[in-house]
Amino acid sequence: MHHEQPIEEAPRPLNPDELLARCMGNIEFAERVLTKFQQCFGEDLAQLEQELFSENVEEIARVAHRLKGASANAAAPALREQAADIEDLARARKITEIPPHLEQLQGAWSQFVEEAASIEWLEGADS
């Protein structure tokens, strides 16, 4: 019999349950977090593009690291994964390999925004 490797699921754009747990079950607060996250992430993404244009690898790594941490705490695993890849490349000074990953990050960001707009919180959570 041919045993196939289990296919790893692609990380989700957003895990609302995880975010709500990190926000101590407070839906109103979780929604404020999402709003702020989208604002900050948008600004950082623009800065990342600028730093890539300037070929400033240290700044690329720093911004990518911040995006990685923020995405992790905002329960956005797909964004976290893409940001982590960019950070690793920047620290390895492989700047020419970054642009396709930036495109993937931008794609993941679009999916996140879409997901965040249609989120349904768990019933029974604090509001």
Next chain:
Amino acid sequence: MHVLVVEDDEVTADILENALHEFGYDVTKANDGREAIEAIRTGKYRLVVSDWEMPEISGIELCRQIRQRCSSGYIYVILVTSYSGTQNVVEALSAGADDFIAKPFHPEELRVRLRAGERILSLESRDLMIFSLARLAESRDPDTGAHLERMQEYCRLLADQLSGHERFRDTIDGEYVQLLHLTSPLHDIGKVGIPDSVLLKPGRLNQEEFEIMKRHTVIGGETLDAAVRAHPEARFLQMARDVAWTHHERFDGSGYPLGLCGREIPVCGRIVALADAYDALTTQRVYKPAFSHEKAKKIILEGTGTQFDPDVVEAFLQREHDFVTVSRRFAEQDAYALEPDDSKAGIRERDLVQGPLATAGVTLCENTTPLATAAVTLCENTTPLTPASSTPCP
């Protein structure tokens, strides 16, 4: 309790603040390491939760700067970061962080790690309280200067030396050494129950006064006994009790209050006995000048096997250079610090050797009749102890 959150990412900072508020903490946020240092200077924060990667001053550098400061109290630092791996953990802890949490953080994990930090901080309060109580007990006697500090160091040296001795290896470990350092200042806490007329008498005590003075061991021991009964799991209380009870026992069984003999005396009592004697000999008291180290050493050697445990004397000899260093280091703090003058002994050497050496402010009497009546269970013995029987000391 106030927590300082140091995080340049606003989203993470908000999430941390919300979780900490839910846990009952008061939270202040700092956007970077520089703001954090300014906040820490206020002295308000004992708990810090910090990101690692931040502009200008990283979380690692913040840890280093916190540890370099002479703060009024310990500051417990938890780093929250998406850096992972053993190397990063080692780097963080080496820089002075106390704990390390990976992003994304789990609120419950943060809560329990903060609780661990609060337990650490509460120990500092315990240590300060113990020393303050000991200092209070000594405060009526102006003669003692930095006696408590020296005692702590002498006891630590002796215990540390004995920890390598085959006979004590099972009893004395690193924790034991630390506990003895902590509790040795409480040896004379029973003096609070001794009237001024006896405690502060400059001259020789008569028999009745000496009997009163000897009771400080019973007063201190019984007080700490009560504390042990209330908190039987507290090892530091057990040791403090044993020290208070037995620091005037003599190895040959002729000490007080219980007339314990040889290894019936808990080793902490045997250690404090020598440390206390050495300090009494090498510092000026109202009844005597300070003796030199060499003279004090000679007197202690003469008490080997009678007053002092030979193993403890041996430990003293092996660390005597450190004893001299400690004595000199604290000499400036001592109000009566003088150059040692062996020629002006206020009392006969015979009195020092025969009688209990370490009772401050007392010119010794030759009577060392055991005092105690109550049975006492000491931490290094499993059966209740009673006053010395007629059986000679082995």
